[in-house]
Amino acid sequence: MYAGGRGGGGGAGRGTDEDQKLDRTQTRVVLKRSFQMAGEFRKQAGLALLLVIITVLCTLAGPVLVRHGIDSGIRAKDSHALNMTVVAYIVVVVIAYVVGRWQYVALNSAGEGFLRLIRIRVFSQMQKQSMAFFDREKAGVLVARMTADIESMAELVQWGLMQFLSAFLLLFFAFFLLMSLSWQLTLISLLVFPFLIVASIKFQRDANKAYLEVRDKVGANLSALQEGITGVRVIQAYAREDEQIRRFEESNRALYRSHIHSVKVSTWYFGLIEFAGIGSSALIVGFGGLLVH
Template sequence: MSKETTGNAFDYTLFKRLMRYTKPYKFTFTGVAISAVLLSVFAIARPILLKQTVDNYIITKDLNGLTLFILLMGVVLLFEVIFQLLFIYYANWLGQSVIKDIRIKLFKHMMAFKMKYFDNSSVGILVTRAVSDIERIAEIFSNGLFMIVSDLLKMLVVIGVMLTTNWRLSLIVFCVLPVILYATRLFQKAMKKAFIDVRAQVANLNSFVQERISGMKIVQLFVREDEEYENFRKINKKHERAWVKTVWYNSIFFAVAELLTSITTGLIVWYGGLRVIVGEIELGTIFMFIQLSQMLFGPLRQIADKFNTLQMGMVAANRIFDILDTSSTIEDKGNVIATNFKGDISFKNVRFGYLENEEVLHGITFDVKSGETVAIVGATGAGKSTIINLLNRFYDINSGDITIDGTSIKDFSLESLRGQIAIVLQDVFLFADTILNNITLKNNSITEEQVIEAAKEIGVHKFIKSLPHTYHYNVKERGVMLSSGQRQLIAFLRAYVTNPGILVLDEATSSVDSYSEKLIQKATERITRGRTSIIIAHRLATVKKADKIIVMDAGKIVETGTHKELLKKENGYYKNLYEVQFLAEEEVI
């Protein structure tokens, strides 16, 4: 993969890789390429016909011949318009088809990433890559590649016509040509670096805005509006400067190009006029050379502009391929299909750290028997949630082994493993969709009738029926139309309808109203009945009813036992925790 810091105007390896995505559309690709060639032919025909019209019919005052050639020029113009229409439409269609395929591949690739990748990546930047950067790739086809090819062909044909018509006038044009070519080259290199900066600033701006909008409640709660406004001003200023730099380069280049074109036209008129007076060339030749010189210099200016589009698309493609080349996926080589787990879970000397040389779990070993409800308690940062992440293989362990029903979780296919484990997280995420779709996640194998029956079983049907449109109520982005307790109930139901072999609950009822808390407690009892359940316990009722309690501290298991057994240990960690936290809670209740 080419480095973004290179000042190269064009990266052939990157371009070749991008062209592979056009293979499914090779018929359209060929048609657009042919249209580009024909457009250059029709464009050259116009000045040639103009010369013939001036010399043979206007000067000789041949009205019939003039009418015929005017009609002929009209026909040529009509064909040019038709092919221009086909060219623009199908070039854009090809670009959109290619980015559709790339976007699908990118999204599928990102969905397979480890959680660690998302831990270290900005959501705003990833959104920029998947949306705006990919749109830049489409412009390679619509306004870049084919237009450049068409312009280059046009320029080659123009040069050939000039040389065969009058080499002296051609020399006048060619003397200015190297200056424009040199200016174009400098312009392209400067714009490549400028566009890299632009894309970086766009990503930073998107990331900042996305995070602040998502965390607007925190911004307002802590009265950070003025500070965030100033931060935004600074980031937006950098974004502006990056774009202004590209505008500055454009302003210089196009002004110089326009000046050189005007000088060339003046020299053609001056020298050509003298030759007409002495009878060396015909008047129509001057008209043709003026038009041909504009057709030669015009594409040069446009090529520079289109090359900018091509370069911006290549920079975007480079960023997209960087993500596609990222191998941050969980290894999925298991060939055992997990079906109907009994629920025997075993952690054997498991060691794990999110960062290298920073271990979070230090040789964890415990067993959960089929049908047991196990509560994991401990202070924040003890490693409770890490156990959940490892069981689902959101992360891979550093050493040791985790088995379910005697089989290592690495031997299960990832899809089937996660399909047998349902999780209710403390921070419930709901999509901007109906309650029904948030429960089924549009799984066609789960019917609305099954959802309603499950809701009745765990005691949340009445709550859902009280909402407008009931199960078809749209909860909006992240479920903002529901309270935290209601979102939690939806999450319980979402887990329950999948009929998992193993259930993991990050129980969170500390911030919900008493009515929702009672519903959640009832749902917890129903959903854990008869299946293996691991619960990150926050409430006393859950801890007491658990078949076993695992007490963690600083990534180690310090105690294991039932509620009564652990309370009997003098100066025990659980006993102290219970007296400080749970007993105080019991007194309040």
């Protein structure tokens, strides 16, 4: 985390130094260290995983029950079967709601505990640094590491991880469920997967660059703000207010542009995901109609 200290005090305004970037080996080391730190929250994470599985199963049970109600109830004109299906559907919805709340609480409890531990470790590590380290590094960059970086991890732990697990398990169980219902339509739905895989790889690379750029600009912006506040007496003594305002406007504008760029990176990818979902549904409906007729 502190490798960037060699860049000098002006490093915040240039872009992320190469020694601040992690290669695959370093990434594996960091991930391994993170899993070791999260060891004390293993039980909560295991409970959250179990609850995610139950929620996914409830999600898949809904369409199956609707299919059963139409085939065995409406088409067969069996009111008892239809009523039982409706009752079962309501039970599944209630279970999904209750388990979903437990899942949210369990996952966020483990995530917040992990983030609290990271904040303490980072702050303790900062206190162990030499005076030369703080001479080289800008206070705004260090604050950004303690706030923006950990906030990004909070989004990952609290929302991204849960969404990733839910999506992966939903895809895994749905594949076998669809194969049991119609292997032909399942294969049709998989036609969009190669495009999604290629798009996801490109998005991962673009998003990583955009995140590093935003992180760098956040540090530069906080540095400009910190310098303007702590050095206000010197700035006013030499009548440098206009120059300081101009520097802050430049850093703020650069931060704005980096955020806009990150939004554009996300927009094309998620738009493509939506289009792939609609296109896959259209293919399934069209091919399904051919199978029926």
